[in-house]
Amino acid sequence: MANVSFSKVEKNFGKFKVIHGISFDIADGEFVVLVGPSGCGKSTLLRMLAGLEPISGGEISIGERVINDVDSKDRDIAMVFQSYALYPHMTVRDNMGFSLKLRKADQALTAQRVNNAARILNLDALLERYPRELSGGQRQRVAMGRAIVRDPKVFLFDEPLSNLDAKLRVAMRAEIKALHQRLKTTTVYVTHDQIEAMTMADRIVVMHDGIVEQIGTPLELFDRPGNLFVAQFIGSPAMNVLPGTLRVQGGRTYVEAQGHEWPAAPQSRGQEGQAVQYGFRPTDVALATDGQGIPAKVVVVEPTGAETELLLRVGEADIVVVLHGRTEVQPDDTVHLRVSPAKTHVFDTAGGGRLD
Numbered sequence: 001m002a003n004v005s006f007s008k009v010e011k012n013f014g015k016f017k018v019i020h021g022i023s024f025d026i027a028d029g030e031f032v033v034l035v036g037p038s039g040c041g042k043s044t045l046l047r048m049l050a051g052l053e054p055i056s057g058g059e060i061s062i063g064e065r066v067i068n069d070v071d072s073k074d075r076d077i078a079m080v081f082q083s084y085a086l087y088p089h090m091t092v093r094d095n096m097g098f099s100l101k102l103r104k105a106d107q108a109l110t111a112q113r114v115n116n117a118a119r120i121l122n123l124d125a126l127l128e129r130y131p132r133e134l135s136g137g138q139r140q141r142v143a144m145g146r147a148i149v150r151d152p153k154v155f156l157f158d159e160p161l162s163n164l165d166a167k168l169r170v171a172m173r174a175e176i177k178a179l180h181q182r183l184k185t186t187t188v189y190v191t192h193d194q195i196e197a198m199t200m201a202d203r204i205v206v207m208h209d210g211i212v213e214q215i216g217t218p219l220e221l222f223d224r225p226g227n228l229f230v231a232q233f234i235g236s237p238a239m240n241v242l243p244g245t246l247r248v249q250g251g252r253t254y255v256e257a258q259g260h261e262w263p264a265a266p267q268s269r270g271q272e273g274q275a276v277q278y279g280f281r282p283t284d285v286a287l288a289t290d291g292q293g294i295p296a297k298v299v300v301v302e303p304t305g306a307e308t309e310l311l312l313r314v315g316e317a318d319i320v321v322v323l324h325g326r327t328e329v330q331p332d333d334t335v336h337l338r339v340s341p342a343k344t345h346v347f348d349t350a351g352g353g354r355l356d
């Protein structure tokens with residue numbers, strides 16, 4: 001079994017603590033994405049798992065084995081870096097087979113594994129080329145091929161798509177996902193890009209300032225972010241968030257913000273008069289046609305073909321709404337917003353926690 005377990009893992013660089021006691025488990029065969037803003041510690045956590053960085057406290061296990069003191073090369077992992085780290089003077093074939101050669105593996109076995117990986121990654125025709133003769137996407141595939149050839153227990157990816165242009169990133173994203181579906185190797189993937197996390201992960205670990213903010217499937221995090229940080233990090237365009245006051249009156253729950261009453265679901269942890277942050281996603285708003293709802297001034301209309309993005313203003317607040325299809329709405333029009341209570345998110349202003 002190649003499950004991975006982090007237990008109270010800590011990391012200090014000198015006096016500076018960057019990982020504050022992180023615990024979670026990754027199941028055998030799972031694709032887990034560590035995501036968070038720059039500096040949150042995701043690469044450091046991955047590098048500790050890879051054996052590239054000593055662990056200051058706690059334990060990391062692969063399978064049943066605690067690997068804190070196991071040499072990187074004996075951890076049975078393979079890592080793919082942003083920089084690809086290919087050897088420029090070696091052909092694709094030699095790059096891919098190099099780790100097995102170092103281990104003095106049988107030549108026939110090496111050839112077989114390299115051919116097999118090349119077939120999976122569509123590199124057959126490129127095996128005799130040098131890295132300088134390849135495109136960025138092809139180099140990235142060679143870097144993945146090198147990892148596959150080792151048949152590791154765990155694949156580690158550190159921002160592997162950052163150097164590719166937007167279109168190629170989308171294509172490689174799908175390739176890596178298909179590869180995982182085929183090989184079912186436990187995978188830990190680091191990115192700062194929440195769309196990569198959403199599209200690739202079985203489960204996402206959202207990190208911030210050296211702690212885990214929330215762990216869940218992409219849709220769990222999208223539908224029920226546990227706190228304001230996750231709410232604003234996951235989802236694109238980002239969730240609309242308005243500061244307001246929670247009102248619970250006559251059995252009705254709503255939030256007062258920008259001079260209007262915004263519908264909300266009952267908040268079991270919220271109290272009348274509490275300062276809150278009221279959130280709803282741009283895709284969870286409808287424009288009312290009967291003049292009922294919260295009035296908003298249209299500032300910008302951005303059609304993207306399949307959708308139309310509206311930038312609106314309510315009081316002092318900017319609000320983004322994404323409509324399916326097209327709209328007749330023009331700048332300076334007044335529209336009326338309808339938000340369904342079940343699609344709203346209310347967070348405590350003081351602690352940031354979700355209140356329902």
Ligand code: ATP
Pocket residue numbers: 013016018036037038039040041042043044045192
């Ligand atoms: P990015 O997306 O920018 O790579 P990250 O989430 O991967 O960010 P890390 O690279 O893990 O973040 O860094 C976490 C924190 O540790 C940062 O504050 C960083 O400055 C600090 N750090 C990383 N490596 C070292 C080091 N060798 N010495 C001192 N501090 C370090």
